[in-house]
């Protein structure tokens with residue numbers, strides 16, 4: 001015999017509320033698009049809120065009418081067939097016009113957000129090309145040009161004017177308008193710092209652009225947002241927004257001449273310069289000029305390594321050098337079968353590159 005068990009509505013509702021709470025809790029803090037810290041991210045956030053409110057209103061009205069009908073015209077409430085309204089002209093016009101009006105409103109608010117997002121507020125020459133809509137004052141604002149190059153599975157940041165190349169960590173001064181040229185070496189990636197700007201695809205063979213302007217000091221996590229292979233999820237980075245003075249100090253540190261190595265670090269340098277490392281990595285001012293892997297000129301000063309999946313500590317670095325594939329399977333750095341002595345020396349050398 002068939003038996004039907006009815007799930008109490010209250011249980012479903014409380015379950016739904018719990019799921020929603022857990023889901024929304026995941027949106028708090030960095031890297032949440034719900035906590036924008038740049039004008040274009042704010043434009044996206046505002047649009048999200050407006051569209052959400054409209055969608056919620058539609059949902060409530062439609063579901064409200066549905067529930068009303070289910071209860072009001074149930075057999076218990078009103079036995080017999082309810083009045084039929086098929087072909088009612090007034091209703092036909094109303095339920096055609098109402099969605100059309102709602103969609104038109106959504107269309108126009110989206111359009112209003114689209115143009116300021118698509119246009120960089122300054123051109124490469126530093127000339128202003130309008131602002132206003134975003135409330136950004138581009139007149140006196142400082143600008144910073146960065147080339148962002150996506151690799152499987154790490155990010156390269158090049159500051160052409162400052163002659164700096166780094167990886168997985170992008171420093172910018174608070175308040176400056178940062179314009180970024182996005183390039184890809186291998187496959188399609190997507191540049192995304194949820195708190196700073198919407199996703200922009202990074203496509204081999206063409207240069208896409210994005211921009212942002214960080215409102216307050218802080219670190220903002222970024223993530224590749226287009227599936228690009230086995231380590232796609234571990235293709236992360238961080239934007240460090242700091243005061244003008246701190247940024248200048250960082251620039252000076254990046255540009256300073258390397259210090260001569262002594263002791264274990266000198267031994268590590270010798271191993272580095274005489275092995276396969278130099279075929280893939282660059283250390284400015286040395287014969288290491290490889291381009292396949294991250295530039296290591298100032299590696300010791302970086303907070304993370306290997307696509308910002310772990311902190312740059314001596315232990316993590318040793319783990320990485322001992323077996324890159326064990327740490328990040330599929331990563332494009334081979335296991336070089338280094339001895340423990342070689343690893344220790346390399347760690348001392350690499351961490352001294354500050």
Ligand code: HEC
Pocket residue numbers: 152153154167168231272275276277278279280281292293294296299302304305306307308321328331332333334336338346350
């Ligand atoms: C075949 C090319 C290749 C060789 C050879 C190679 N590497 Fe790498 N290396 C890479 C790639 C690619 C990455 C980035 C991996 C990732 O994050 O997915 C990397 C990452 C690193 C990193 C982390 C850098 C960062 O900022 O995240 C260090 C340190 C490093 N390599 C050191 C070395 C040393 C030392 C050697 C020599 C013993 C070496 N590599 C040999 C390709 C290579």
Ligand SMILES: [Cu+2]
Pocket residue numbers: 150151153188189190224225226227228232235
């Ligand atoms: Cu990617």
